[in-house]
Amino acid sequence: MATVREGVMPMPAPDPARQGQVIDCPAGLDGLVLPLRLVHSERRRRKVNLKAARIIVAGGAGVGSKENFQLIWDLASCLGAAVGGSRAAVDLGYVDHDHQVGQTGTTVRPALYIACGISGAVQHRAGMSESARILAINTDREAPIFSVAHYGIVGDLKEVIPRLIKVIRTGAGAKT
Ligand SMILES: Cc1cc2nc3c(=O)[nH]c(=O)nc-3n(C[C@H](O)[C@H](O)[C@H](O)COP(=O)(O)OP(=O)(O)OC[C@H]3O[C@@H](n4cnc5c(N)ncnc54)[C@H](O)[C@@H]3O)c2cc1C
Structure with missing residues (x-):
């Protein structure tokens, strides 16, 4: 059996010329041989649909605190973007796990991804x-x-993000 995580590669157009063959393989398992037992299952809605977002503003451990993470929400709000986070940001309690991007989070391919205070570990880049x-x-x-990155700003996000927000909102301040 092979599985591929959703969003990991571009979805090709369906090719009706390709036909598969369904082969029944009786597994012959019963409740006595299975080592696992499903005790309970629960479905809950995700708080954010990162896959559908055209723009994602994501924050990492470099954001520094949950209070500072408001900067990420503010930049996302003025761009009409979704908010993402690194695993470190999730572990530190800055943002909920539904927002995690990466190997053990969501794989995304937006038009624009803004990574703020994220080092870019391989597990984050994978997503x-x-x-x-x-x-x-x-x-x-x-x-x-x-x-x-296609574009990089070397600087403190606590200074850079407010300036970006100012430029986006007013079109002014680009040179200040
Ligand atoms: C099995 C496994 C699965 C994993 N899955 C994921 C995953 O799905 N997603 C994920 O993200 N990680 C995942 N990780 C964790 C990953 O290895 C990294 O630990 C994590 O991505 C680091 O997060 P970070 O970049 O936010 O933090 P850090 O690595 O601590 O980086 C913080 C960055 O912020 C910068 N910075 C600090 N202060 C400022 C400032 N004031 N302004 C601007 N920049 C600043 C620093 O220079 C640094 O580059 C996984 C790890 C393992 C082992």
Whole structure:
């Protein structure tokens, strides 16, 4: 059996010329041989649909605190974007797990991905490196996120994001 995670590769157009053959394989398992037993299952709605977002603003451990993470929500709000986060940001309680991007989160390919205070560990890049355009904001010019970014800003996100918001909202301040 082979499985591929949703969103990991572009969906090809269906080719009706290709036909599969269904082969029945009786497994012959019964409740006595199965090592696992389903005790309870529960479905809940995700709080965010990252896959549908054209723009994602994502924050990482570099955001520094849950209060600072409001900057990520503010930038996302003025761009009409969804909010994402690294696993470190989730583990630190800055943002809910539904927002996690990466190997153990959601794989995304938005038109624009803005990574703020995210180092760009391989497990994070696995979930966002296929984005059409990537902007990274990081104080460390050697951060691996810059290796996949199309645009980079080396700086403190606490200074950079308010300036970006000002420019987007008013069209002013680009030179300040
Ligand atoms: C099995 C496994 C699965 C994993 N799955 C995932 C996954 O799905 N998604 C995921 O993201 N990670 C995942 N990880 C964790 C991953 O390895 C990294 O630990 C994590 O991505 C790091 O998150 P981060 O970049 O936010 O934090 P850090 O690596 O701590 O990086 C913080 C960055 O912020 C920068 N910074 C600090 N202060 C500022 C500032 N004021 N302004 C701007 N920049 C600043 C720093 O220079 C640094 O680059 C997984 C790990 C394992 C082992």
